[in-house]
Every structure is written in structure tokens, then in C-alpha cells.
Amino acid sequence: MADAQEIFEESIALLKRSFTESERWSYKSDRYQFNDIIVEPPVVQQPYPPMWIGAASENSVRGAARNGNNLLLAQVPTFETIGETVAIYRDELDKMGVEFDASRVAVTRGLMVANNDNERAEAHVLRGKFLTEVQSLATDPKFQSKTFVPAERHKNRGNPTDVSEAGAILGSSEEMIERVEKLYELGVRNILLHDLSGSFDALQQFAEEVMPHFAGREGDAVQAAE
Numbered sequence: 001m002a003d004a005q006e007i008f009e010e011s012i013a014l015l016k017r018s019f020t021e022s023e024r025w026s027y028k029s030d031r032y033q034f035n036d037i038i039v040e041p042p043v044v045q046q047p048y049p050p051m052w053i054g055a056a057s058e059n060s061v062r063g064a065a066r067n068g069n070n071l072l073l074a075q076v077p078t079f080e081t082i083g084e085t086v087a088i089y090r091d092e093l094d095k096m097g098v099e100f101d102a103s104r105v106a107v108t109r110g111l112m113v114a115n116n117d118n119e120r121a122e123a124h125v126l127r128g129k130f131l132t133e134v135q136s137l138a139t140d141p142k143f144q145s146k147t148f149v150p151a152e153r154h155k156n157r158g159n160p161t162d163v164s165e166a167g168a169i170l171g172s173s174e175e176m177i178e179r180v181e182k183l184y185e186l187g188v189r190n191i192l193l194h195d196l197s198g199s200f201d202a203l204q205q206f207a208e209e210v211m212p213h214f215a216g217r218e219g220d221a222v223q224a225a226e
């Protein structure tokens with residue numbers, strides 16, 4: 001983990017070179033060695049496909065902007081934190097003289113369809129187990145590095161129910177519309193939904209009763225569901 005940032009940066013550089021080289025090339029470092037290689041078939045998008053970077057700290061968010069990468073944000077931070085992070089990304093682009101494009105930001109959110117109090121409680125129990133495990137991994141000292149972002153920095157991260165209430169796409173269709181609208185107002189147009197229930201009915205309700213509310217607006221608010 002102490003070398004995580006160096007490994008990441010070298011790997012990204014190798015990916016970009018792999019996409020852009022038209023002739024065979026070689027590479028050697030303390031970590032990797034490639035001899036007389038070429039990546040085929042060549043990419044269709046030029047100079048290479050969009051690269052989505054998962055970022056949380058201010059430095060990593062600004063780095064994503066400076067390197068021309070799209071921004072992918074996690075499902076745990078609150079709506080408020082998402083807004084702050086998008087603002088940092090936009091600020092860095094402004095400094096570079098690059099116009100902000102909302103399609104370059106994606107946010108993962110928990111999908112918790114709940115049409116009554118009982119369903120809401122059940123959804124919190126299910127997602128609470130998942131978030132508790134994630135938090136235990138995130139705070140384990142064994143996995144800390146110089147780029148580690150402590151869980152405590154995220155508002156409401158300690159209590160799984162608070163986390164979901166402050167950031168998930170949660171509730172009835174009307175409430176889910178309000179929550180997607182919050183993200184839309186923050187400059188988010190791509191939302192990846194993480195539904196632990198695996199319910200087709202829940203996904204169908206979201207598709208039929210929430211997504212049409214945003215159809216035809218500048219950039220669809222919901223581009224992907226998982």
C-alpha cells in the first residue's frame with residue numbers, strides 16, 4: 001500500500017501508451033517489463049477511450065482534472081460531500097481554462113426502493129450489513145497508505161442508516177425523484193445504481209416512475225443502472 005500511488009500512476013501511463021502507440025514498443029522499470037509489444041486492435045476513440053478515475057481526496061480529484069480524466073465518485077459520501085467534490089473538480093478545470101462537462105462526472109449510489117416504513121427498515125438492515133463491512137475495511141490500519149482517506153472525513157459515515165439517508169437513492173418514487181434531482185443540481189448526469197436486494201420489481205419501478213421525470217432534459221440524469 002505504501003507504493004499504491006506510484007503503482008497507480010505508472011499503470012495509467014502504461015495504459016495511455018498502449019492505446020496511443022502505433023508501432024511495437026518496449027518498456028522496463030523496477031516493477032514492469034514489456035518487450036516488443038503492441039496492443040491490438042487499435043482503439044476507435046482518439047486518442048484513447050475516456051478514463052474514469054475513482055477519487056475522494058482533494059489532491060486526487062484535482063489530479064483527475066489535470067490529467068484529463070473523468071471523475072467517478074463512491075456511493076458512501078453524502079449529497080453535500082458530492083457537491084463539494086464536484087466543485088473541486090470544476091475549480092481545477094476552471095484554472096486550466098477547460099469548460100466543465102457534466103457528462104464527465106459519475107456517482108455511484110445505493111438504490112433502496114421503499115414504499116412504506118417496513119420496506120425502508122428492511123432496506124436499511126440489508127445495506128447496513130454491507131456498509132459496516134466496507135467501513136471495517138476502510139478503517140483497518142493494515143490497508144492505510146500515504147493516499148489513505150480516513151472514513152471519519154466523510155460526514156455521517158459512522159452510522160449506516162445515516163449514510164443511506166444522507167446519500168442513497170431511497171424511498172418512494174417521489175422521494176427518489178427528489179434525491180436524483182439533488183444530484184442533477186450538483187452537476188451530476190451519470191448515476192450508477194447499486195441495489196443489494198437484486199429486486200427486478202425495484203429496478204422496474206425506478207425505470208418506469210423515476211427515470212421518465214428526467215427524460216429530455218439537458219443530459220439524462222440517469223445513464224446507468226447496476
